[in-house]
Amino acid sequence: MPSLILQRRRRSTPGSPPSHAAGVRPQPRGGAARPAVFAAALGLSLPRLAGQEGGASLAYKYEIYQEADDRIKVTNHNVRAAFDLGKAAHLSVRGVIDTITGATPTGEPAPAGSDQVPLAHLEDERRAVVVDASRAFGGNTVQLEYAHSKEDDYVSDGYAATWIRDFNQKNTQLQLGFAYNDDSIQPVFFTEARKKASRDFLVGLVQLLDRNTVLTVNLSYGTSDGFLSDPYKIVQKTVEILPGFPLPLTFPENRPSSREKTIVFTQVAHHFENLRASLDTSFRYYTDSHGIGSATVEAAWLQKVGDHLVLSPILRYYTQSQADYYYVNLDDTPIVPVDEPDGSAPHYSSDYRLSKFDAVTIGLKAIWRFNDRWTLDATYERYDMRGRDDATPDSAYVTADILTAGMSLSF
Amino acid sequence: MKRPVHPLFILTLGFVLATAAPSARAADALAAGQPFPALTEFALEGTLPDLAGAKVVIVDFWASWCAPCKASFPVYDQLQKDYAGKGVYVIAVNVDQNDKQMAAFLKKQPVGFTVVRDAGAKLVARVKVPTMPTSFVVDAKWIVRFAHSGFHGEETRRRYVEQIDQLLQETP
Amino acid sequence: MHRRRATIAAILAVFAVGLALTGCTTVQPWERGNLADATMRPDRDPLQASMTEHIYFSREASSGGRGVGGGGCGCN
Numbered sequence: 001m002p003s004l005i006l007q008r009r010r011r012s013t014p015g016s017p018p019s020h021a022a023g024v025r026p027q028p029r030g031g032a033a034r035p036a037v038f039a040a041a042l043g044l045s046l047p048r049l050a051g052q053e054g055g056a057s058l059a060y061k062y063e064i065y066q067e068a069d070d071r072i073k074v075t076n077h078n079v080r081a082a083f084d085l086g087k088a089a090h091l092s093v094r095g096v097i098d099t100i101t102g103a104t105p106t107g108e109p110a111p112a113g114s115d116q117v118p119l120a121h122l123e124d125e126r127r128a129v130v131v132d133a134s135r136a137f138g139g140n141t142v143q144l145e146y147a148h149s150k151e152d153d154y155v156s157d158g159y160a161a162t163w164i165r166d167f168n169q170k171n172t173q174l175q176l177g178f179a180y181n182d183d184s185i186q187p188v189f190f191t192e193a194r195k196k197a198s199r200d201f202l203v204g205l206v207q208l209l210d211r212n213t214v215l216t217v218n219l220s221y222g223t224s225d226g227f228l229s230d231p232y233k234i235v236q237k238t239v240e241i242l243p244g245f246p247l248p249l250t251f252p253e254n255r256p257s258s259r260e261k262t263i264v265f266t267q268v269a270h271h272f273e274n275l276r277a278s279l280d281t282s283f284r285y286y287t288d289s290h291g292i293g294s295a296t297v298e299a300a301w302l303q304k305v306g307d308h309l310v311l312s313p314i315l316r317y318y319t320q321s322q323a324d325y326y327y328v329n330l331d332d333t334p335i336v337p338v339d340e341p342d343g344s345a346p347h348y349s350s351d352y353r354l355s356k357f358d359a360v361t362i363g364l365k366a367i368w369r370f371n372d373r374w375t376l377d378a379t380y381e382r383y384d385m386r387g388r389d390d391a392t393p394d395s396a397y398v399t400a401d402i403l404t405a406g407m408s409l410s411f
Numbered sequence: 412m413k414r415p416v417h418p419l420f421i422l423t424l425g426f427v428l429a430t431a432a433p434s435a436r437a438a439d440a441l442a443a444g445q446p447f448p449a450l451t452e453f454a455l456e457g458t459l460p461d462l463a464g465a466k467v468v469i470v471d472f473w474a475s476w477c478a479p480c481k482a483s484f485p486v487y488d489q490l491q492k493d494y495a496g497k498g499v500y501v502i503a504v505n506v507d508q509n510d511k512q513m514a515a516f517l518k519k520q521p522v523g524f525t526v527v528r529d530a531g532a533k534l535v536a537r538v539k540v541p542t543m544p545t546s547f548v549v550d551a552k553w554i555v556r557f558a559h560s561g562f563h564g565e566e567t568r569r570r571y572v573e574q575i576d577q578l579l580q581e582t583p
Numbered sequence: 584m585h586r587r588r589a590t591i592a593a594i595l596a597v598f599a600v601g602l603a604l605t606g607c608t609t610v611q612p613w614e615r616g617n618l619a620d621a622t623m624r625p626d627r628d629p630l631q632a633s634m635t636e637h638i639y640f641s642r643e644a645s646s647g648g649r650g651v652g653g654g655g656c657g658c659n
Contacts, residue, residue, distance in 0.1 A: 061630045065638060074638075078630050087563040094630070100658075130633075130654055147654025160652025169541070171609055177651035185657060202651045208610040212617050216625070220647055265648035269625070271617040273508075278622035286645035294645040302622035310622060320644055354644055369621075379631070385642070402638065404631060476616040506613040535613045543612050 056083045061406035068399040071119070072102040088136040096149075098126040105396050107233040107350035108250060109329045116395045117352075120232070126151045139166040145179075153187040153231070162202075175204035175218075187231045194227035216267040216282075225258040228343070235350045237330035237337055248329075253351065255325065257343025261288035276304040291324030292354070300365075308370065314363035314381065319388075323354040328391045352396035356389040363402070372410070379404040440539045443556055447549045450527075453534040455504065457527035466498035466582045467575050471546035472535055474507050475516035480544045483562040484520055490571060491524040498551075498582075499575055502527065506535050506543075548574050551582045 058081050065074040075098070082092035103119035110117050127150050134143035140163065147158035160179035167174070179200040186193035200222040207215045234250040241247050267282035284296040298316045305311055325347035330337060335346045363381030370376070381404075385397035441447070447470065450459055462468060471487065473480035487501045501524035507513045513528060529535050538547070541560060548557040548571070557574050559567060610618070621627060633653060640646045641658035 059630050061634065063634055076634060078634055080630050087561070087566070094633070098658075126656055126658070128654055128656065130652075132652075145652040147652065149654045149656045151657055154657025156655035156657075158652060158654040162651060169609060170612065175650075179651035181655045183655050183657075198655070200647065200651050204650075208615075208618065211610050211614045214618060214623070214625075218648060218650070220651070222647065261645075261647070263645075263648040267625075269623055271620055271623050273617055278620065284645075284648045286648065288645075290644075292644045294643070296645070304622065318639070318643060318645075323644065353642060359643065377628070377631075383638070383642075398642065400638075404634065406628075406630065472613065474613065474616055476619040508614075508616055512616070532611075532613060536611070540612055543615070545612075 055411045057081070057408060057410040059406060059408035061404060063402065063404040065400055065402050067102065068401075070102060071398055071400075072100060072104055072122075075099045090132075090134045092132045094128075094130040094132075096126070096128040096130075098124075098128075100124040100126065105352055106250075107253060107352075108236045108248075109350070110393045110395065115393045117393050122232075124151050124153075139170075140164065154183065154185055156181060156183040158182075171208045173204075173206040175202065175206070177202035177204070183226075185227055185231060190231065194231075196224060196226035196228060198222060198224040212271040212273065214269045216265070218263070218265040220261075220263040220265070222261045222263075223259065228257060228259060229253050229255040229341070229349070230351055233349060233351045235327065235330055235337060235348050237335070251337035251339060252341055253349040254337070254341030254343065254347050255323075255349055256290060256345075256347050259289055261286065263287075278302045286320075290354075291322070292320055294318065294320035308368055310365075310367040310369070312365040312367070314361065314365060314379075316359075316361035318359040318361075320357060322356040322389060323349065325349055326351075326354040352387070352392055355387060355392045355396075357385050357387045357392075357397060359383060359385045375408045377404075377406045377408075440541045440545075441537075441547065441555060441558070443558055445555050447547060447553050447555050448534065448537050449553075450502070450534070453529065453537075454531070455527040455534065456510070456530050457525070459502070459527060460500055460525055462500065464498050465500055466551050467494075467500070467578045468549045469499075469501045469546055469571070469575075470549060471501065471503045471544055472506055472529075472538070472540045473503055473544045474505065475512040476507070477543040479562040481516075481520065482564065483544060483546075483567070484522055486562075486568045486571075487524055488522050490568075490575070494575060497579065499579070500525065504529050504534060506532055548578070550578050 059079070061076075061078040063074075063076040063078070065072070065076070067073065077097045078094065080092060080094040082090065084090055101123045103121050105117045106120045108118045128148065130145065130147040132143060132145045134141055143160075143162040143164070145158070145160040145162075147156070147160070149156040149158075158179060158181045160177065162175060162177040164176075165174045166172070177200070179198075181196075181198040181200075183196040183198070184193045185196065200220060202218055202220045204216065204218040207217075209215055230253060233253045235253050236248050236250050238246045238248045264285045265282065266284075267280070269278060269280045271278045278301075280298075280300045280302065282296075282298045284294075286292070286294045286296070296316065296318045298314075300312050300314045302310055302312045327333060327335075327348055327350060329350065330348060333348075335348055337348060361381055361383045363379055365377060365379040367375060367377040379402070381402040383398070383400040383402060385399065387394055387397050450462075450470075469487070469490070471483070473483070484503075487503065490499070491501045503522070503524060503526045505513045505526060505528040507516075507528070510528060510530070513526075517526065538545075544559075544562055546559045546562075547555045548559075550556050556578060557570075559570070561567075617623065626632075632649075636646070636649070636653070637656070637658065641656075
């Protein structure tokens with residue numbers, strides 16, 4: 001591993017105001033308290049409308065996520081083994097090891113005369129395992145999942161159940177999913193762990209439109225409650241301790257202790273037989289009770305080249321509004337921050353991820369299929385965030401290079 | 412602020428009720444006890460064997476893109492060999508949209524049984540196969556005696572052997 | 584109130600789509616060659632799908648939509 005990655009960003013330290021001025025906030029080490037839903041189970045929960053069956057498969061992927069300017073680097077090992085158990089049951093196990101290192105904004109504003117937000121170094125390791133079991137009963141499939149993820153300061157246990165039903169001669173598929181997540185957050189400066197519980201509910205429809213086109217529509221609703229703040233993020237408020245002697249003090253952020261979110265996701269995949277290619281497009285609309293609204297558009301073109309190669313350009317655009325309680329600092333607000341916030345109003349955070357911004361991903365994936373057994377793939381993606389609020393310094397946002405290499409073997 | 416019932420739950424309930432109704436059209440598929448359509452009436456591409464003395468015919472609907480179909484071919488090949496000269500015929504009816512796909516598949520996996528192509532998808536539409544692959548075990552009177560949905564490896568092979576043996580005993 | 588209206592609108596949209604589509608076209612089992620193509624499979628690369636979701640989860644305020652489950656993390 002290159003040594004420069006482990007260096008703390010030079011300009012980060014001098015600019016940082018004393019963060020211990022109010023409430024001890026040790027250096028961040030990883031741990032954003034945000035609801036825990038992502039579609040790892042995508043592959044298994046989506047349909048086998050085409051009637052394919054397999055025996056067993058083993059896949060491995062390695063990924064390097066590197067943010068520019070020595071911000072965060074994540075290296076990631078992923079392994080997935082999947083088996084058919086008899087003709088109707090299926091089991092898959094996925095293991096993940098993430099190594100996270102680098103610098104991330106503390107939440108403090110850029111000091112006067114600078115446009116660089118203060119950063120803090122972090123290091124963490126995450127290990128996770130996800131076990132999925134599914135079984136078909138006639139036109140119904142039931143899938144159960146358990147997921148466990150562990151970092152030094154964050155432990156998550158997730159349970160999910162999905163029911164999929166085919167009808168209309170397998171032209172239509174209905175999916176109902178429920179997930180419950182039980183998370184525990186305990187950085188070293190917490191005397192006891194704080195809890196977070198999330199429930200997610202999904203209704204999905206997959207419809208074959210014609211012999212080349214599939215439409216997916218998913219509606220999701222989720223709630224979270226408990227400790228939803230990021231324990232490492234701080235906010236700054238300048239307080240006049242004596243007339244004419246202002247002092248910037250920092251405080252832990254305080255997000256609401258509950259959240260509701262609603263998501264509409266639609267996806268259309270179309271095959272172009274003459275071009276030997278497929279287009280996969282999706283649109284997601286997200287809204288939550290914290291004032292975040294977002295839209296995401298994704299498109300992937302999958303072009304077959306010869307008998308073994310698939311080349312796939314990827315494009316993604318994401319835009320979000322800011323959270324109701326996002327402030328660059330609290331100076332011009334009537335908010336009086338406290339040392340031990342409990343999630344009750346007033347709420348405040350200076351986490352740049354809650355600001356108004358856009359992000360664009362462009363990428364290219366190559367998949368080389370040697371034969372029916374062996375597949376190799378490599379992907380390069382560039383992720384570029386741009387602030388859109390004219391207040392948060394550009395230095396808060398990230399630009400990242402993402403390299404992924406994988407292989408899979410099926411039996 | 413808490414809503415007693417979220418609209419998503421109502422939606423879900425609606426979907427569950429809607430899907431609880433059995434699908435009537437699934438019953439349209441050709442089933443055991445019904446006569447199998449005469450193969451000669453569908454302008455199948457390829458050469459059909461002379462079925463005059465046939466005691467058991469397995470008619471299998473397959474496509475190059477169907478993974479279990481691929482797995483089934485070595486089994487059919489072996490069955491055709493094992494029962495050679497005993498009035499047992501395997502006829503695999505291809506339903507690929509493009510005959511090049513079929514040709515490429517057969518080049519990789521040459522077989523000793525009969526393969527014909529239902530280019531206009533007329534036979535497969537008459538039979539209304541519910542899934543790919545689907546196969547029918549047809550007796551000497553051209554009546555469907557058994558139908559197989561999908562191909563499940565050794566389990567399916569064993570059932571074929573039992574069914575062929577049973578039909579051979581009926582027609583000495 | 585805003586959110587509720589959006590939710591209801593979305594539900595009606597899905598109902599409309601569902602009613603419009605179910606039963607009006609039927610793709611027969613033997614017509615699904617293109618749909619079965621490796622480039623059309625939604626689960627063509629489940630590992631990468633989960634890894635990508637994970638990155639966006641750790642950088643953006645929105646997450647989810649494609650499915651449920653997958654587990655949580657305190658990702659920074």
